[in-house]
Amino acid sequence: MNISRNLNEVFKNIENAAIRSGRKRDDIMLIAVSKTHPVEAVFEAQKCGVNVFGENKVQELLEKYDKVPDAKWHLIGHLQRNKVKYIIDKVEMIHSLDSIELAAEINKRAEKIKKVMPVLIQINIGKEESKSGIFEEDIYSFMEGLSVFSNILVSGIMTIPPATDNKDKTREYFKRMKEIFDKIKVNNYSNFDIKYLSMGMSSDYEIAIEEGANIIRVGTGIFGSRNYSKEV
Numbered sequence: 001m002n003i004s005r006n007l008n009e010v011f012k013n014i015e016n017a018a019i020r021s022g023r024k025r026d027d028i029m030l031i032a033v034s035k036t037h038p039v040e041a042v043f044e045a046q047k048c049g050v051n052v053f054g055e056n057k058v059q060e061l062l063e064k065y066d067k068v069p070d071a072k073w074h075l076i077g078h079l080q081r082n083k084v085k086y087i088i089d090k091v092e093m094i095h096s097l098d099s100i101e102l103a104a105e106i107n108k109r110a111e112k113i114k115k116v117m118p119v120l121i122q123i124n125i126g127k128e129e130s131k132s133g134i135f136e137e138d139i140y141s142f143m144e145g146l147s148v149f150s151n152i153l154v155s156g157i158m159t160i161p162p163a164t165d166n167k168d169k170t171r172e173y174f175k176r177m178k179e180i181f182d183k184i185k186v187n188n189y190s191n192f193d194i195k196y197l198s199m200g201m202s203s204d205y206e207i208a209i210e211e212g213a214n215i216i217r218v219g220t221g222i223f224g225s226r227n228y229s230k231e232v
Contacts, residue, residue, distance in 0.1 A: 003041060003044045003045055003048060003222060003223060004044070004047075004048050006221060006222050006223075006224070007045065007048045007049070007050065007222055008048075009221075010030070010218055010221055010222060011025070011049075013205070013206050014028050014030065014205070014206075014209065014216070016206075017205075017206040017207075017209035017210050018209055020209075020210050021209055021210050021211075021212065023209075023214075027214055028209055028213070028214055028215070028216060029052065029196075029214060029215045029216070030050060030052065030216060030218060031052050031053065031054040031074055031076065031215060031216065031217045031218070032045050032050045032052065032053050032054065032218060032219070032222050032223070033053070033054045033055075033056075033076065033201075033217050033218060033219030033222075033223075034053045034054070034055060034064070034219070034223065035054070035055050035056045035057065035060060035077075035219065036060075037219075037223045039064055039067045039068055041223050042064065042068050042071065043068065045222060045223075046068075046070075046071065050222075051070070051071055051072055052071075052072045052074065052092070053068075053071050053072070053073055053074070054073075054074045054075075054076040054095075054217055054219075055073065055074075055075060055076065055077070056075075056076055056077025056078075057077055058075070058079070058080075058083040058086055058087055061073055061075060061087060061090070061091070062086060062087070062090070065090050072092045073090060073091050073092060074091055074092055074093045074094075074095060075087055075091045075093075075094045075095065075096065076095040076096065076158075076217055077096060078096055078098075078132050079094060079096050079102060081101060081102055081105040084102070084105045084106055084109050085109050088106070088109040088110055088113065088115070088117065089113055089115070091117075092118070093117075093118045093119065093120065093155065094106065094117060094118070094119045094120070095119075095120045095122065095158045095198060096120070096122045096132060096133075096158070097119040097120060097121050097122060097146075097152075097154075098121075098122045098132045098133050098134055100142070100145045100146070103119070103145070103146050103149055103152060104149065106119065106149075106151075106152055107149035107150070107151045107152050108151075110151035110152065111150075111151040115151065116150075116151050116152065116153050116191075117151065117152050117153065118152075118153045118155040119152050119153065119154055119155065120154075120155060120156050120157055120158040120196060120198055121134065121139070121142065121143075121146075121154065121156075121157045121158070122134070122157075122158050122159065123135075123136055123139065123157050123158070123159045123177065123180065124159070125159045125161055125173050125176060125177055126161055126162035126173060128162055131160060133159065133160075136176070136180055139180060139184060140184075143184065143187065143189065143192070146189070146191070146192075147189040147190075147191060147192070149191060150190075150191055152191060153191055153192075153193055154189070154191060154192045154193070154194065155193055155194065155195060155196050156181070156194050156195055156196030156197055156198060156215075157177065157180060157181055157184070157194075157196075157197060157198070158198035158199065158215075159173070159177050159198075159199050160199075160201070161173035161174065161199070161204075167204070167207060170204050170207055171207050171210075171211060174199055174200070174204075174207060174208050174211035174212070174213070175211050177197060177199055177211075177212075178197065178211050178212035181194070181197045181212065195214075196214060196215050197212055197213050197214055197215065198213065198214075198215035198216075198217070199211075199213045199215075199216070200213045200216040200217070201216070201217050201218060201219070202218050202219060202220040202221035202222075205217075205218055205221070
């Protein structure tokens with residue numbers, strides 16, 4: 001595992017993809033997905049200039065939070081309502097908002113600590129039964145339902161497209177997400193500030209950037225293969 005070398009490659013790829021999309025590298029937020037990797041790997045990534053990390057599971061985020069106190073953490077995986085209270089004061093953003101019930105719990109917990117929590121709406125762009133997220137045709141009714149929560153800030157949308165070796169198909173999903181993103185930016189809700197389009201992981205982040213992503217989530221491309229024996 002050579003995190004420094006891997007990150008140099010990722011930085012170069014981000015910059016080139018950003019240029020191809022008419023932007024700069026600094027326009028793209030890189031989230032280093034540290035799930036199943038030890039805190040030593042997080043420290044090494046920090047030394048190389050990365051300080052935003054994503055975790056899928058609440059328990060693992062909590063285990064790392066106190067050990068890496070100066071890092072910024074994002075919860076990028078499915079979030080159960082009964083676990084919101086454990087991370088509400090620890091994360092910069094929740095990427096996986098997929099129900100009004102979850103929004104209500106986030107809002108309640110954020111209100112208790114006088115915080116406005118940035119969230120991303122997760123869209124199930126491929127309508128896969130195995131994945132969380134709302135369908136794109138439900139986005140407007142979902143937005144209306146979210147408009148009543150004053151302690152959440154709806155900051156954009158996120159997706160994980162269906163796994164495929166067909167890069168053209170992946171690009172189609174990303175194009176569709178960008179279309180949705182552009183449409184919902186125009187709204188009159190006071191708790192909405194749509195500016196983030198989060199899509200793209202280690203295998204497809206360059207395509208995602210080319211199609212408009214400004215948040216990408218890269219794990220294997222930085223840290224190497226996951227250590228499943230440590231997964232919690």
